[in-house]
Amino acid sequence: MRGTITVFAASSLTAAYTVIGKNFERAHPGSMVKLSYGGSAALVAQIQQGAIGDVFASADQPNMQKLVDAGLVAGSPTIFAHNxxxxxxxxxxxxxxxxxxxxxxxxxxxxxxxxxxxxxxxxxxxxxxxxxxxxxxxxxxxxxxxxxxxxxxxxxxxxxxxxxxxxxxxxxxxxxIPVGQNVVADYPVVVLKDAQNGQLAKAFVAYLLGGGQQTLARYGFTRP
Known part of the structure; x- marks a missing residue:
């Protein structure tokens, strides 16, 4: 499975996704993962304005829902981590x-x-x-x-x-912050409708839910 995918990811994923991207490339020779980080709301705005990408990982459900409502995703978002x-x-x-x-x-x-x-x-x-x-x-x-x-x-x-x-x-x-005052953050991921490499994008999402969980845990995220 070869080619390049662009992954839009929330800023809080930077450290973990940098490692996950490299690990995914090693597991899929000939692949390249381009990572674009930013606030989830800003990334949604970019995608709505026509930015080309293959995968979007948000730090919350409401921003993801904006893309779902706009018909800009392929399939249903999946929660891959909590924070x-x-x-x-x-x-x-x-x-x-x-x-x-x-x-x-x-x-x-x-x-x-x-x-x-x-x-x-x-x-x-x-x-x-x-x-x-x-x-x-x-x-x-x-x-x-x-x-x-x-x-x-x-x-x-x-x-x-x-x-x-x-x-x-x-x-x-x-x-x-005590559990009674804290908030659990849900992190959903989805393949974008206009993905340039849908097959590789699906493989990346599958990796997040599988082998990538160990890396996410190392950076403080918890399993869904």
Whole structure:
């Protein structure tokens, strides 16, 4: 099975998918996986505007549903992974943040994802569960931007996925959000209707649900 596929993937999948793409290529000699990362909402907009790709992996169901409703997918989306939220803080947790309630403290600079981005509406759900109101200093277009601002000292804290904290390395650390306040993020994947290499795209999705699960687990994702 030879050829090239373009995979549109949510930013939070960057570390895991980079490895999965290489492993898939090794398992399918003659194949090439081109990865295009971004916020799920931004990727949906690109696809709706005619961007050519073979596979789309979203960090939530609502953005995937937009493509389903527009008739831009081939078949039904499949959940391939779950994720959950963490509070991301600078290494050493200098502001001594212990939970979501601390994010409402006066003088604390908190950044969140924008509401249209999966990590943004997941964060809103978690804060609502905790009964906490946060006024973010900024609303970012993807999780990588939130992590970056905390790592660079431009913000004291943010809300991202557990997997993003894990992938960021020593510059940041995570503060666990209790199960009762946390939100489970569903990650669906689908072959796109206008896929240039439908057969290879289907093989990639099958790999995600099979051999790719080990890599996803290594980066903090859980099985569906």
């Amino acid at each position: 959950r939220l963490d509070i991301v803080v600078a290494a050493g947790n200098p502001k001594h943040i212990a939970g979501l309630s601390d994010l409402a403290r006066s003088g604390l600079v908190v950044v969140l994802c924008a509401p249209v981005v999966p990590c943004g509406h997941y964060a809103a759900q978690a804060l609502q569960k905790a009964g906490v109101t946060v006024k973010p200093a900024s609303q970012e277009t993807d999780v990588k931007s939130v992590v970056s601002k905390v790592a660079l000292g431009e913000a004291d804290a943010g809300m991202v996925y557990v997997t993003d904290v894990k992938a960021a390395g020593a510059a940041v650390q995570g503060v666990e």
